[in-house]
Amino acid sequence: MTSGEVQVRRRQWWAWAVAALVVVAAATPLVHAWLTNPDDQRLVDLDVYRTGGQMLLEGRPLYDYVTPAPQLLPFTYPPIAAMIAVVLAKMSWETAQWVWTAGIFVALAVTVGYAFRETLRRDALRTYAPWVFAALMVMCTYLMPIRDQVRFGQVDILLVALCLADCVARRPWWPRGFLIGLATAVKLTPGVFLIYLLVTRQWRTFFMASFTAAVLTLLPFAVIPQDAAGFWFSALLDPERLGANAATTNQSMRGMLIRLYWPDLLTTAIWVVLVAVVAWYGFRGARDAYEKGDSMTAVALVGLMAVLLSPVAWIHHLAWVVVVLAAIAGDGRDPVRLRVAAGVWLFYVVPVPWWGVSLRAADIPVVSLVLGKIVQNGYGLGALALVWLLVSWLPKRRQIA
Numbered sequence: 001m002t003s004g005e006v007q008v009r010r011r012q013w014w015a016w017a018v019a020a021l022v023v024v025a026a027a028t029p030l031v032h033a034w035l036t037n038p039d040d041q042r043l044v045d046l047d048v049y050r051t052g053g054q055m056l057l058e059g060r061p062l063y064d065y066v067t068p069a070p071q072l073l074p075f076t077y078p079p080i081a082a083m084i085a086v087v088l089a090k091m092s093w094e095t096a097q098w099v100w101t102a103g104i105f106v107a108l109a110v111t112v113g114y115a116f117r118e119t120l121r122r123d124a125l126r127t128y129a130p131w132v133f134a135a136l137m138v139m140c141t142y143l144m145p146i147r148d149q150v151r152f153g154q155v156d157i158l159l160v161a162l163c164l165a166d167c168v169a170r171r172p173w174w175p176r177g178f179l180i181g182l183a184t185a186v187k188l189t190p191g192v193f194l195i196y197l198l199v200t201r202q203w204r205t206f207f208m209a210s211f212t213a214a215v216l217t218l219l220p221f222a223v224i225p226q227d228a229a230g231f232w233f234s235a236l237l238d239p240e241r242l243g244a245n246a247a248t249t250n251q252s253m254r255g256m257l258i259r260l261y262w263p264d265l266l267t268t269a270i271w272v273v274l275v276a277v278v279a280w281y282g283f284r285g286a287r288d289a290y291e292k293g294d295s296m297t298a299v300a301l302v303g304l305m306a307v308l309l310s311p312v313a314w315i316h317h318l319a320w321v322v323v324v325l326a327a328i329a330g331d332g333r334d335p336v337r338l339r340v341a342a343g344v345w346l347f348y349v350v351p352v353p354w355w356g357v358s359l360r361a362a363d364i365p366v367v368s369l370v371l372g373k374i375v376q377n378g379y380g381l382g383a384l385a386l387v388w389l390l391v392s393w394l395p396k397r398r399q400i401a
Contacts, residue, residue: 012130019134026138027105034151035097044071046100046153051075052082053089062227063235074241079220079227081186097153104149105141107161108322112136114164115296115326122331140322143348144379148316156319159183160303163190164323166205167299177205181212189306189317196302199283200290239311248353251380252313253278259376275309278387282308285391297390300327304383304390315379321348324386328394337397344386352378 035042047067052075055062062082066072075082088096113120116136120129140146149157166172166179177197183190191213197206220228239245246258253274257267282305289297303320307313321344329341356376360368374381 015130019130022134023137027141030141030147030150031101035101040068040070043097043100043153044073046096047071048073048075049081049085049155050088050096053085053087056082056086056224057089061230062224063230076235076241077187078185078217079224079231080216082227083220083223084186100153101150104157107158108140108146109137110161111157111164111322112140114168115323118331119329125332139345143321143345144351145316145318145321145348149319152316154316155187156316159187159190160319160323163193164299168295175208177208178212181209182216184209184213185216189310192302192306192309195283196286196298199287245312248357248376249314250312251307251315251318251353251377251383252310253308253380254311255313256377256380259373278308278384279305281391282387285387296323297327297394300324301387301390304387308380308383315353318348318379318383324390327390334397347382348379
């Protein structure tokens with residue numbers, strides 16, 4: 001190694017260290033705001049995970065408890081998630097908050113690193129990679145789905161990082177498919193990636209993911225059989241355990257339909273048809289993207305399927321928008337794609353659904369009933385638009401560019 005190469009590498013290390021400090025400084029106001037909340041309002045989902053682990057340590061029924069008032073939140077995840085959460089239960093509440101929050105940003109860094117790999121490795125930008133990475137991290141940190149990760153202490157960005165790494169890592173040191181199987185066992189919704197692996201005929205990865213998910217699903221039946229049976233034969237069948245399905249934060253297609261307050265049978269029938277149509281369109285687009293060598297777009301589409309097809313998808317489930325932004329931006333050479341990505345970023349930074357709630361509360365004819373409802377469903381409708389963008393617009397844009 002020449003002295004010049006040593007100096008360049010040294011400068012890169014310093015640049016990465018300073019870039020990390022920039023990210024920490026930018027994230028500090030957000031972290032401070034949520035970690036200084038009143039204790040009963042702070043990282044309420046992390047409290048659910050940790051209390052689930054405590055229930056197992058104390059030998060109490062996992063799916064019968066709720067967190068203390070005013071939250072009163074039940075444990076809604078598969079039992080393997082509670083077994084993993086025992087680690088959190090052995091920490092103090094203060095330690096768990098800091099460890100989990102740091103983990104959210106580590107997972108976001110992994111996601112950004114993989115998702116924007118093409119941009120970061122461009123020859124023209126390689127020297128500035130630390131600063132580009134820092135800028136991307138700051139921008140993604142303030143997306144509303146990511147802000148909600150910190151606010152509630154959610155696990156979604158970790159699941160995004162696991163599935164993304166499994167799909168796009170070039171030479172993974174783990175058996176490809178293992179991370180998808182782990183994510184699926186912990187929260188079920190990443191199971192859409194099993195469908196993706198099937199339609200793209202990635203057989204070895206599919207079998208590894210299925211095997212991992214099956215083992216981690218069956219393990220609790222050997223260790224905590226009553227809790228395992230309680231989840232699969234009771235708790236899983238009650239969608240109201242997840243919270244009020246008609247709440248604004250539910251931006252899945254079913255959530256948007258429920259807020260129309262039509263008869264239940266009609267709502268269910270329309271939802272089933274929409275699920276079939278959107279799934280066919282989305283998975284077909286993901287298959288086509290994969291066959292053209294664009295795994296990032298394929299992963300972005302499957303992530304959107306996890307949100308739209310689920311009966312309940314809270315705003316923080318839209319952490320997949322980080323991957324969507326990367327798929328739209330590509331390597332950063334096309335200014336049109338960059339402008340579209342910037343527009344999508346801005347849309348998911350501002351609290352669009354809550355503007356809809358305000359419009360509905362204004363009690364203005366037409367505006368309240370029609371426009372307010374559309375804006376209230378903004379993130380979900382935006383996700384549907386993003387599916388079209390990735391499936392139809394993006395391939396045409398590549399040809400033009």
